[in-house]
Structures are given as structure tokens and as C-alpha cells.
Amino acid sequence: MAQSHASDAAHHDDHHDQPATGIKRWLFATNHKDIGTMYLVFSLIMFFIGGAMAMLIRAELFQPGLQLMQPEFFNQLTTNHALVMIFGAVMPAFVGLANWMVPLQVGAPDMALPRMNNFSFWILPFAFTLLLGTFFVPGGAAAGGWTLYPPLSLQTGDSFPMLIFAIHMMGISSIMGAINVIVTIMNMRAPGMTLLKMPLFAWSWLITAYLLIAVMPVLAGSVTMLLTDHFFKTSFFNAAGGGDPIMFEHIFWFFGHPEVYIMILPAFGIISEILPTFSRKPLFGATSMIYAIASIAFLSFIVWGHHMFADGMPVAAQLFYMMSTMLIAVPTGVKVFNWTATMWRGSLSFEPPMLFAIAFLFLFSIGGFSGLMLAIVPADFQYNQTYFVVAHFHYVLVPGAIFGIMAGVYYWLPKWTGHMYSMALAKTHFWLSAIFINVLFFPQHFLGLAGMPRRIPDYAVQFTDWNMVSSIGGFAFGLSQVLFAIVIVQCIRGGKKASAKVWEGTNPTGLEWTLPSPAPYHSFSTAPEIH
Amino acid sequence: MDPGDSKTRANSKLVKSLLIMTAGSFAFGWALVPLYDVLCRAIGIGNAEAKAGKSVVREAVDPNREITIEFLAQPASVGSFEFRPKVASMRIHPGKLYDIEFYAKNLTTQASVAQAVPSITPVGTSKFFHKTECFCFSPQKFAVGEGRDMPVRFIVDPQLPNNVDRLTLAYTFYDTTQSATRP
Numbered sequence: 001m002a003q004s005h006a007s008d009a010a011h012h013d014d015h016h017d018q019p020a021t022g023i024k025r026w027l028f029a030t031n032h033k034d035i036g037t038m039y040l041v042f043s044l045i046m047f048f049i050g051g052a053m054a055m056l057i058r059a060e061l062f063q064p065g066l067q068l069m070q071p072e073f074f075n076q077l078t079t080n081h082a083l084v085m086i087f088g089a090v091m092p093a094f095v096g097l098a099n100w101m102v103p104l105q106v107g108a109p110d111m112a113l114p115r116m117n118n119f120s121f122w123i124l125p126f127a128f129t130l131l132l133g134t135f136f137v138p139g140g141a142a143a144g145g146w147t148l149y150p151p152l153s154l155q156t157g158d159s160f161p162m163l164i165f166a167i168h169m170m171g172i173s174s175i176m177g178a179i180n181v182i183v184t185i186m187n188m189r190a191p192g193m194t195l196l197k198m199p200l201f202a203w204s205w206l207i208t209a210y211l212l213i214a215v216m217p218v219l220a221g222s223v224t225m226l227l228t229d230h231f232f233k234t235s236f237f238n239a240a241g242g243g244d245p246i247m248f249e250h251i252f253w254f255f256g257h258p259e260v261y262i263m264i265l266p267a268f269g270i271i272s273e274i275l276p277t278f279s280r281k282p283l284f285g286a287t288s289m290i291y292a293i294a295s296i297a298f299l300s301f302i303v304w305g306h307h308m309f310a311d312g313m314p315v316a317a318q319l320f321y322m323m324s325t326m327l328i329a330v331p332t333g334v335k336v337f338n339w340t341a342t343m344w345r346g347s348l349s350f351e352p353p354m355l356f357a358i359a360f361l362f363l364f365s366i367g368g369f370s371g372l373m374l375a376i377v378p379a380d381f382q383y384n385q386t387y388f389v390v391a392h393f394h395y396v397l398v399p400g401a402i403f404g405i406m407a408g409v410y411y412w413l414p415k416w417t418g419h420m421y422s423m424a425l426a427k428t429h430f431w432l433s434a435i436f437i438n439v440l441f442f443p444q445h446f447l448g449l450a451g452m453p454r455r456i457p458d459y460a461v462q463f464t465d466w467n468m469v470s471s472i473g474g475f476a477f478g479l480s481q482v483l484f485a486i487v488i489v490q491c492i493r494g495g496k497k498a499s500a501k502v503w504e505g506t507n508p509t510g511l512e513w514t515l516p517s518p519a520p521y522h523s524f525s526t527a528p529e530i531h
Numbered sequence: 532m533d534p535g536d537s538k539t540r541a542n543s544k545l546v547k548s549l550l551i552m553t554a555g556s557f558a559f560g561w562a563l564v565p566l567y568d569v570l571c572r573a574i575g576i577g578n579a580e581a582k583a584g585k586s587v588v589r590e591a592v593d594p595n596r597e598i599t600i601e602f603l604a605q606p607a608s609v610g611s612f613e614f615r616p617k618v619a620s621m622r623i624h625p626g627k628l629y630d631i632e633f634y635a636k637n638l639t640t641q642a643s644v645a646q647a648v649p650s651i652t653p654v655g656t657s658k659f660f661h662k663t664e665c666f667c668f669s670p671q672k673f674a675v676g677e678g679r680d681m682p683v684r685f686i687v688d689p690q691l692p693n694n695v696d697r698l699t700l701a702y703t704f705y706d707t708t709q710s711a712t713r714p
Contacts, residue, residue, distance in 0.1 A: 216553075
């Protein structure tokens with residue numbers, strides 16, 4: 001084993017020790033750090049594009065009546081805001097973090113399949129050029145919601161095939177990314193690193209990667225069926241031809257529910273790394289954390305029906321989906337309590353990653369609670385298709401997934417760049433984000449309970465006040481994110497030199513902290529021994 | 532043996548099995564289509580049964596039981612067809628054959644083809660509703676301005692659960708002129 005690593009290292013030494021210069025470094029990148037950086041930069045750009053769409057949505061909703069745009073364009077914005085944020089911002093950010101950190105955490109010299117890694121990144125700019133290009137073709141972008149329910153989605157104009165192929169490309173990219181992560185973790189761990197000794201972030205990604213492989217092809221299948229229904233006169237979802245539009249919802253949500261866990265499990269991993277560091281205590285119940293992630297991943301496959309309660313469903317099925325959905329609260333509860341117990345009597349300090357991690361813990365739980373409310377069938381009939389749902393999934397995705405990503409970036413950024421960033425600026429970014437995220441999304445719970453429907457550009461006057469509050473929160477939250485970009489750019493340019501440990505409380509056995517900061521271009525050419 | 536090779540081999544073996552998993556998931560997505568049909572039929576939901584073709588059922592009239600059956604008709608798109616049942620509802624005995632008619636008229640300015648898709652509620656009762664004759668079995672052709680009555684002959688299974696005293700038969704009338712050439 002040791003020998004094989006030595007030869008692997010020798011093989012790597014054939015390459016240049018230093019990165020190629022100019023555009024070639026990025027176009028032909030096979031280095032996991034370069035590719036990770038590209039993924040992260042790409043996702044930051046998409047975060048701002050998707051965010052700009054959200055700003056337009058909130059601007060339109062600032063007052064009742066139509067102010068800025070036609071309803072059709074509003075619907076294009078909501079649909080594409082979701083697609084860009086899910087497939088362009090959150091998922092590539094996690095893949096970027098995996099590229100950077102998984103090899104460092106398991107003591108591998110690189111990802112297992114570096115060329116495929118290059119390919120899986122470079123598909124993305126093409127996929128999103130295609131997706132964003134849909135705004136400029138006759139008929140405009142898709143406007144039927146990101147869930148693409150037929151028959152509405154089949155009424156998309158000329159952009160329909162562009163949308164479908166963009167989704168296919170994103171899917172291929174994520175599947176290749178997932179395969180790469182699994183092979184790296186399974187075959188390239190340093191000798192002595194058993195699976196149970198592996199850091200939680202790598203663990204969460206291993207499970208996420210299996211989820212991706214299990215469900216992305218199902219999405220590819222369902223959108224292909226839409227494509228053939230549209231162009232080749234098949235009738236998968238066409239009732240007149242013997243098909244059933246409800247079937248699309250089943251196939252879509254069979255993908256869709258695991259997908260929402262794909263967007264949160266790596267964040268669980270990140271939080272499980274950060275809380276122990278800044279509590280100066282080992283993670284409470286580390287093994288149970290792994291089993292909890294695995295249970296959540298398993299349960300994600302049997303709860304999809306809760307997205308469709310209002311479609312009409314036998315009572316037995318409603319009960320099954322309600323109970324199985326509520327069951328997810330058990331492993332999630334295990335995680336939340338373990339994180340809290342990790343902080344209990346710890347010696348806490350509040351650097352930016354810790355601030356984001358604590359906000360994650362608190363605000364993600366709020367999203368989890370509203371999820372439990374939505375799981376109750378009779379209550380769901382009231383909440384369904386209202387802003388309550390919007391508030392719920394934004395609470396789990398923004399302070400959940402996005403804060404998780406930001407926490408991870410603030411945690412590892414000094415390791416990547418070799419510089420400490422401005423703590424004051426980063427903390428300002430945190431406080432603005434944490435306050436305005438609640439100003440933005442909390443009122444949407446009230447709007448939803450009062451009956452304001454989602455995906456509508458206009459509303460009844462009694463909803464005006466909370467919509468204004470929500471919009472103000474939205475603009476402030478959006479603008480605060482500029483600070484995030486500034487902190488990152490400053491940190492890349494220079495700053496106080498970061499030590500190998502970076503944080504005073506880091507666990508010295510974490511392999512990434514044994515490397516100097518910045519992590520050298522080629523790391524672990526000789527595998528470290530784990531005892 | 533070069534140990535680097537064994538690593539490459541292990542990698543490609545794992546990649547191969549992961550690709551097989553990916554292909555399996557893709558196949559599973561498509562398999563959900565027939566699976567959905569089978570499940571709906573087994574549970575008696577999703578109108579798979581209602582959409583099924585001609586049934587052959589013997590009459591076995593239950594003279595002691597009478598239920599109400601209501602008829603609904605709606606065109607799938609506004610302005611394509613006028614479409615309505617000749618009677619709104621009737622009282623029937625399970626196990627007896629009945630004939631009713633729906634009226635449809637082409638409102639478009641071209642010869643049109645329409646396909647009716649039935650639905651039976653309450654959920655789960657469609658397997659007790661049998662059609663021995665129905666205009667929904669085949670596409671209906673209409674000349675410009677043509678209107679006509681279309682027959683349905685049905686029988687309700689006497690096995691219909693006792694707590695059901697009212698069934699609704701609803702037809703949605705889809706204009707399929709565009710896709711009428713489909714094989």
C-alpha cells in the first residue's frame with residue numbers, strides 16, 4: 001500500500017511542480033485545488049446572478065399591483081432564480097468545497113479522476129450559458145416553476161429544449177463530480193484512515209455523492225420524457241394520449257426530495273467540523289452523526305409524496321408520507337442536539353465561521369420546524385402553494401445550505417490563500433446577513449398563513465406591509481453579500497500570514513491542518529500515516 | 532506488478548460499478564412509468580381502470596340497492612368544443628346495464644379530432660365501474676360545425692362498497708387535432 005502511494009507520488013512529480021501560467025492553468029486544470037477554486041468562483045457568480053433575479057422579484061412585490069414587469073417575466077424570474085440557485089450556486093459550491101477539502105482531509109494527493117474532474121467543471125459554464133440564454137429567445141425563459149410540472153412546462157416557448165439540455169448537462173456534471181468524490185474517498189484514503197476515522201465533511205459528501213448517483217439520472221429521465229412529449233408526440237404526461245400529468249410529479253419528487261438533502265448534507269458536514277474547533281471540544285457523538293446522515297439519506301427516498309398531498313391521494317398514502325416525513329425529525333434532532341452538546345460547556349470563541357455555524361444551527365431548526373408543520377396533511381392543505389412554503393424552504397436553504405457554505409469558506413479560506421481575512425469585515429457581513437435574512441423571510445410565514453399565494457406578481461392590499469418589510473430585508477441581505485465578495489478578494493490579495501493551524505482551536509489531527517497555509521499546490525504526494 | 536497499476540485498476544473497477552449504478556437509476560426512472568400504472572391499477576386510483584377499454588360483464592341486477600350517478604363533462608381548452616351530458620344525474624341499480632349520451636359540438640373553424648378521458652370518483656371506485664361501450668374508446672372526428680350525441684353503456688359492479696351511494700363520472704374532452712396523426 002505504502003509502495004503504491006510512493007509510486008503514485010513519483011508519477012505526480014513528472015508534472016510541473018508549479019501551476020501552468022495564464023488561461024491554460026484553468027482550461028486544462030487537473031489539480032483539485034484549481035478545480036475547486038473554479039467551482040467556488042463559478043458558484044459565487046451564479047449566487048449573484050440568482051440573487052439579482054431575487055432582487056427583481058422582491059422589487060416587484062414591494063407594492064401590490066404590477067410595477068416593473070409583466071406577470072410572464074415575473075414567473076420566468078421565479079423559475080430561473082430557483083434553477084440558478086440550486087444547480088448553479090449551491091450544488092457547485094459544495095462540489096468546489098469537496099474538491100478542495102476531501103483530498104486534504106483523507107490525505108490523498110489529488111482527486112482520483114482528475115481529467116473527469118476538469119470535464120465535470122467545464123460543462124457547467126456551457127450549461128448555464130444555455131440556461132440563461134433562454135431569456136433571450138422567442139417566448140422567453142421557462143415560467144412554469146422550477147419543478148417543471150406539465151402541462152404548464154410544455155407550453156414553454158422556443159427555450160424549452162435549451163432548458164432541458166441545460167438540465168441534462170448539469171446532471172452529467174454532478175454525477176461525474178459524485179463519482180469522483182466516491183472513488184477518491186474509497187480508494188485514496190491515507191493508510192490507517194478507516195472510514196470511521198474520516199472527518200465528518202468527507203463523510204457527509206460520501207453519502208451525498210451516493211444520493212446524487214441515485215437521483216440525478218431519474219431527473220434526467222423525467223425531463224427527457226417532457227422533451228419527447230413536447231417534440232415526439234409521446235404521451236407520458238398527456239392525459240389525452242393515455243398519460244398522466246400526476247405521474248411527472250411522482251417521478252420529479254422522487255428526485256426532488258433527495259435533492260433537497262443533497263443541498264443540506266454537506267452543510268451538516270461543514271458545521272460538524274466548525275463547531276468542535278471553536279468550542280475546543282471534540283464533536284459530541286461523532287459516530288451517531290454519521291449514522292444520522294445515513295438515516296436521513298435513506299428516509300429521503302420514501303417521503304416524496306409530501307410534496308403532493310393536495311393532488312389527491314389515498315388516505316393510507318397520506319398517512320405513510322406524513323409519518324415518514326416526521327420520522328426525519330429524529331435523525332435531524334440527533335444532529336441538532338449533538339451540535340448543541342458539542343458547544344455545551346465548551347470554551348467558545350466567535351470567529352466568523354463559528355458565527356455562521358451558530359446561525360445555521362438556530363435558523364435551520366426554524367426551517368425544520370416549519371417543515372414539520374407542512375408534513376401534517378390537514379395543515380398542509382392550508383399552507384400548500386402559499387408563502388409559508390416559500391418561507392420554509394428558504395429557511396432551510398439560505399441560513400441552512402448557504403450559511404453552511406459561507407461558514408465553510410470562512411473556515412478554510414486562510415488554508416487556501418495563506419492569508420487571514422479581515423475579521424471585522426467578515427463579522428459585519430455575518431451580522432448584516434443574519435439580521436436581514438430574518439427580516440426577509442420571517443414575515444413570509446405570516447403572509448403564507450394569511451393566504452398569500454406564491455409565484456404571483458401581485459397581491460391583495462392587506463399583504464402590503466409584510467411584503468414591504470420582506471423586500472427591504474431582501475435588498476439589505478442581497479447588498480450585504482457584496483461584503484462577502486470583498487472579504488474573499490482581499491484575502492486572496494494579501495493579509496496577515498495564516499499559520500498551518502489557522503485557528504487556535506483546530507483539532508491538530510485533522511490532516512488539512514498539518515499542511516502549511518496556503519496548502520501547497522501538490523499536497524500529500526507521500527501519503528501521511530494515520531495512527 | 533506495478534503497484535500504480537493496481538490502483539488504477541481499483542479505480543476503474545469502482546468507476547465501472549458507479550456507472551452501472553447511474554445507468555440503473557436512469558433505468559429506474561423510466562421503469563417508474565409502467566410501475567405507476569401497475570400500482571394505480573392495484574390500488575384503484577389514478578383512473579387507470581376508468582381509462583381501460585371495454586369490459587365484458589354479465590348483468591346481475593341488485594334490485595334492492597339504488598345509487599346516484601352524476602355526469603360531468605368539460606372541454607380541456609376553452610372554445611374548442613361544446614360538450615355536455617344529456618342528463619345531469621340518474622338513479623341506478625348496481626348490476627344493471629344503462630345507456631346514456633353525451634353531446635359534443637365542434638366550435639372551431641376546422642375539422643377536429645377529440646379524445647375523451649374519463650375519471651371516476653370517489654377515489655378507489657373506478658374498478659367497480661365498467662363500460663361496455665364508450666365514445667372514449669377511440670378518437671372522435673368532427674366536421675366543421677358538426678354536433679352529435681355519443682353513447683356510453685355502463686354497468687356498476689354490485690360489489691361496490693356499501694358506504695358508496697353516489698358516483699361521479701367525469702369526462703375531459705381533449706382537442707387532439709394536432710396530434711391526430713400520431714401512430
